[in-house]
Amino acid sequence: MNAQKTNHASFLSRLGDAALPLGIVVALLAIWEAAVHLLQIQPFVLPAPTEIFKELMISGPTVILPQLHVTMAETMAGYLAAIVVAAVLSVLILYSSAFRRGVLPLVVASQTIPIITMAPVLVIWFGYNSLPRIIITAIVAFFPLTIAAVTGLKSLEPHFIDFFRSLNATPAQIFFKLRLPVALPSIFGGLKVAATLAVIGATISEWVGASQGIGYLIAQDTALLNTTRVFASLTVLGIAGMALFGLVGLIERLSMPWIYARPTMAWLRAQRSPQSPAAAVARPRQ
Amino acid sequence: MTVINKLKPLACVAVAALASTLALTSSLTAAxxxxxxxxxxxxxxxxxxxxxxxxxxxxxxxxxxxxxxxxxxxxxxxxxxxxxxxxxxxxxxxxxxxxxxxxxxxxxxxxxxxxTGTTGVLVPAEAGVKDIKELEGKNVGITGIPFNKVMLEHSLKSGGADLSKVNIVTVGFTQMPLLLSQRIDALGDAISWDEPPIYNVQIKKPADDKSTYTYFTFTDYGVPRxxxxxxxxxxxxxxxxxxxxxxxxxxxxxxxxxxxxxxxxxxxxxxxxxxxxxxxxxxxxxxxxxxxxxxxxxxxxxxxxxxxxxxxxxxxxxxxxxxxxxxxxxxxxxxxxxxx
Missing domain, CATH: 3.40.190.10 (Periplasmic binding protein-like II)
Structure with a gap:
């Protein structure tokens, strides 16, 4: 009976947690819808959410989703390339002060170049295929990853390293069993930022030298004053970006159980009756 | 010196009057x-x-x-x-x-x-393309402007080309560098008063030299004026x-x-x-x-x-x-x- 009550309370609590953000989104959409009608805003300036929804129903499955497939493939390829580049760079920056002094300024400088100006040059260098778009995506995404990884890897207190050394740990053991686990929260922070930037990078790259993808579709619809479908495409793109962000978040939770493990029912029961033998078991690691 | 000193207030008044007149004139002009x-x-x-x-x-x-x-x-x-x-x-x-x-x-x-619109296909002369049909097997770069793509496809069809054999690629407004670097073979939606002189200058020829390229104007292929x-x-x-x-x-x-x-x-x-x-x-x-x-x-x-x-x-x-x-x-x- 108590367990049932606990489940019920937990369900209500979760419902409450979900209702608030949902309520805010619904309220914002209602204000948007009302503003469009009351202020008689033309659809080519700002379409109403209901019109965007209708457009999603019409164009979503046949026009937008096939283009999204292309964009997300480029996004994932660029994102993975960015992860590899960032991993190599951050380790080199961590262990080589010469590399840090020589390359880090270039890495920072690379982020001050408006990427849209690089896109045509990359098309000229690498030809008309998906490679320039993947490179652009990677360039946009690798920077926060590198900075987050370096920050995380350098955040270790020196006495922990001394302790590991006193246990005759090899440099590889220090890296994989100490530095990397400590750096993971920072690395995942970078991975989340990079996930959204990768979507933006892939979309922008499709404005130049592409014949398909959401970015290409948006450019075409902008030229044809198809503003409602532009917003529908942006909506789908936003959802895809959130999904990628959520996926990284899920991997983060699974990768760091010592931070994200949920209290088990046995542990909760133990909390309520401290004398119970269960108090000694199933306690999540802190 | 005394004369200058005496004239100073007069000069100030004159300058002020001139400035006011100018200001008034300019404000009137603006108005x-x-x-x-x-x-x-x-x-x-x-x-x-x-x-x-x-x-x-x-x-x-x-x-x-x-x-x-x-x-x-x-x-x-x-x-x-x-x-x-x-x-x-x-x-x-x-x-x-x-x-x-x-x-x-x-x-x-x-x-x-x-x-009249003069949009058309520009092909470098050395490609040897004498007929629009010969664009089959070529990479034709276009800006992505929807109307231009439609005109190009219409012209290719009217000229007897098999559309499936022409590789039309959207390259945005980077057509010229792509053409010069031979990433594409032709500009699919050039404008007669824009790309031809730019192309000639880039290849170090006189800007008005028409022998360096072949130009197929869409209106010659059934596209209405x-x-x-x-x-x-x-x-x-x-x-x-x-x-x-x-x-x-x-x-x-x-x-x-x-x-x-x-x-x-x-x-x-x-x-x-x-x-x-x-x-x-x-x-x-x-x-x-x-x-x-x-x-x-x-x-x-x-x-x-x-x-x-x-x-x-x-x-x-x-x-x-x-x-x-x-x-x-x-x-x-x-x-x-x-x-x-």
Missing amino acids: ELTKFRYALIAKPGIWDAAVLNGIDKKFFADEGLELELISPTSPADGLKLVATGGAELATAHSTDVIIARSKGLPVVSIGTNHQ FYTFGLVGDEEALKAEPDSYKAFLRAWRKSVEWMMANQADAADGVIKQIPSISKEEAVVSLAEIARISVSPETEANGIGWQDVAVWEKQEKFMLENGLISTDVDVSKAVTNDYLK
Whole structure:
């Protein structure tokens, strides 16, 4: 009976947690819808959410989703390339002060170049295929990853390293069993930022030298004053970006159980009756 | 010294009087001029030679107008600005006007810069392409402008080419570097007054050398004659301020006529404001622009005149090719009333 009550309370609590953000989104959409009608805003300036929804129903499955497939493939390829580049760079920056002094300024400088100006040059260098778009995506995404990884890897207190050394740990053991686990929260922070930037990078790259993808579709619809479908495409793109962000978040939770493990029912029961033998078991690691 | 000291107060009064007079004159001049917000099609270029020189020559000021130039980020933005009251007038392609009307934007073309569109395919001479059909197996780069792609495909089909054998690639506005680096074999939607001189200058040939390339104009392959850049206003604004629009068009016509008669000076006038433009290219571009600014209709009715029948054929072509999904009443989208 108590367990049932606990489940019920937990369900209500979760419902409450979900209702608030949902309520805010619904309220914002209602204000948007009302503003469009009351202020008689033309659809080519700002379409109403209901019109965007209708457009999603019409164009979503046949026009937008096939283009999204292309964009997300480029996004994932660029994102993975960015992860590899960032991993190599951050380790080199961590262990080589010469590399840090020589390359880090270039890495920072690379982020001050408006990427849209690089896109045509990359098309000229690498030809008309998906490679320039993947490179652009990677360039946009690798920077926060590198900075987050370096920050995380350098955040270790020196006495922990001394302790590991006193246990005759090899440099590889220090890296994989100490530095990397400590750096993971920072690395995942970078991975989340990079996930959204990768979507933006892939979309922008499709404005130049592409014949398909959401970015290409948006450019075409902008030229044809198809503003409602532009917003529908942006909506789908936003959802895809959130999904990628959520996926990284899920991997983060699974990768760091010592931070994200949920209290088990046995542990909760133990909390309520401290004398119970269960108090000694199933306690999540802190 | 004493005389100078005595004259000092007098000089101060004279300077103050002069300053007041100048200030009064300038404020009167500013008050007399009507601000007129004019959206260009994009960033200013050689195609704006008439307006840029017209401002410099005070043709617009003489008509009581002070032009405020706006550079939109995309060609369709000018029309949106006009339709929402953000600008009095915009330069827009006739295609965009028809698309805008199909979307309910109350925009009206009141004059056209060019009497015919010269969009076509530019192929370097060394490719040996003598017939549009020979583009089969070639990489043809296009900007991605929907109307241009439709015209290219129509022309290729009309010329007997198998569309599936022509690799049409959207490359945005990087066509020329891609052509020069041989990433593409042809420009699929060049404009006769733009790309040919640029191409020649890049390959170190005289800008007006026509032997370096082959040019297939779409209107030679069944695409109906169409107007390109036009002057577009909002229906209500045109009704409310007809005199301002007529004044603008008087000044604009004068500017175009001056530009046609003084092409080298007009090129200098543009370069003065946009130094990155090459004189050699500008002169060749302006010669071509001057050529297409006139037609038998303009001989009879003056610069900027538009034939509604031309618009109707273009609208039909766009409808047939899926660029618009609803019929557009072109008679409401075009008027010559403000040119009279």
